[in-house]
Amino acid sequence: MGVAAALASASPIRTALSQFSLFDRVALVTGGHRGIGLEMALALAEVGAIVYCLDLPSKPDQDWLKVQSYAAQLPAVDGKKGRLEYIAGDVTDQSEMWSIVEGIVKKEGRIDVCVANAGILRGAECLEYPADEFRKLIDVNVNGVLFTAQAAGRQMERLGIKGSIIMTASMSGSIANQNQHWVAYNTSKSAVKQMARSMACELGVKGIRVNTISPGYIYTQMTRDFLDTKSHLMAEWSAQNPLGRLGRPDELRGVVLWLAGDGSTFCTGSDIIVDGGHRAW
Numbered sequence: 707m708g709v710a711a712a713l714a715s716a717s718p719i720r721t722a723l724s725q726f727s728l729f730d731r732v733a734l735v736t737g738g739h740r741g742i743g744l745e746m747a748l749a750l751a752e753v754g755a756i757v758y759c760l761d762l763p764s765k766p767d768q769d770w771l772k773v774q775s776y777a778a779q780l781p782a783v784d785g786k787k788g789r790l791e792y793i794a795g796d797v798t799d800q801s802e803m804w805s806i807v808e809g810i811v812k813k814e815g816r817i818d819v820c821v822a823n824a825g826i827l828r829g830a831e832c833l834e835y836p837a838d839e840f841r842k843l844i845d846v847n848v849n850g851v852l853f854t855a856q857a858a859g860r861q862m863e864r865l866g867i868k869g870s871i872i873m874t875a876s877m878s879g880s881i882a883n884q885n886q887h888w889v890a891y892n893t894s895k896s897a898v899k900q901m902a903r904s905m906a907c908e909l910g911v912k913g914i915r916v917n918t919i920s921p922g923y924i925y926t927q928m929t930r931d932f933l934d935t936k937s938h939l940m941a942e943w944s945a946q947n948p949l950g951r952l953g954r955p956d957e958l959r960g961v962v963l964w965l966a967g968d969g970s971t972f973c974t975g976s977d978i979i980v981d982g983g984h985r986a987w
């Protein structure tokens with residue numbers, strides 16, 4: 707069948723939906739046990755991916771067990787269905803990250819999607835920021851993202867897989883706010899965006915794409931912990947975007963599905979902003 711005939715006979719709805727299908731694909735999501743990472747992992751599994759959710763070693767908690775039983779109920783298509791796997795690791799350990807991804811590939815045969823999402827937030831005044839805390843934050847938010855992307859990218863290159871690497875940056879990589887004392891965090895997120903652009907340039911020739919997602923304020927454990935100490939900021943943050951509220955972690959599902967799947971195969975080196983219009987305000 708020629709291309710024109712194939713296009714004419716294809717159902718447009720089926721074609722559009724198939725761009726979001728991840729059956730037979732394998733994904734890694736760091737920081738995948740809660741918050742934004744967990745929502746992203748669930749979304750990927752719902753459309754068929756085998757998803758490895760990596761976090762610091764700890765006993766799987768009740769929430770994770772609930773997630774597992776939810777995942778067990780995912781619908782099967784042609785006898786296949788998505789799956790969520792718990793995996794312990796520390797993104798700041800380069801050799802550990804490389805061998806974790808090697809292990810996933812040994813088990814599953816491939817790695818197609820890597821979401822380098824794990825991150826931490828600590829605030830301190832810029833002139834007093836303790837050196838060890840600054841280093842720690844950069845270690846997780848910058849080095850950890852690099853080590854994760856390297857681990858997946860090396861396997862994608864070796865196996866000739868035109869994979870998608872997605873990094874969670876932040877609108878804080880482009881803006882700053884006098885009340886937050888986020889000099890380290892803002893610096894780290896800015897670095898992640900430039901890391902993605904640089905890696906996209908190097909890896910594009912192999913068909914490997916690298917993009918960032920930049921969320922605005924999303925209500926998760928990370929922001930809850932911060933707001934516990936500065937509760938007045940809740941109203942201030944909400945008023946800082948046209949939608950007048952914080953985002954929910956599930957509001958990042960669509961964008962990760964798009965970047966992970968075949969609907970975005972010409973998108974690399976980009977930063978996709980999901981901030982409730984913060985910067986339009």
Ligand code: NDP
Binds near residue numbers: 796823824
């Ligand atoms: P959470 O704090 O809820 O989740 C972060 C996850 O990362 C936790 O599960 C944490 O594990 C894990 N993690 C931390 N350090 C490491 C490490 N060294 N190795 C492996 N895993 C680690 O945060 P969010 O879901 O809110 O944030 C997810 C990402 O989104 C972060 O990169 C954050 O900077 C970014 N982001 C968040 C925004 C928001 O408003 N919430 C806005 C913009 C960006 P553990 O539970 O063991 O600590």
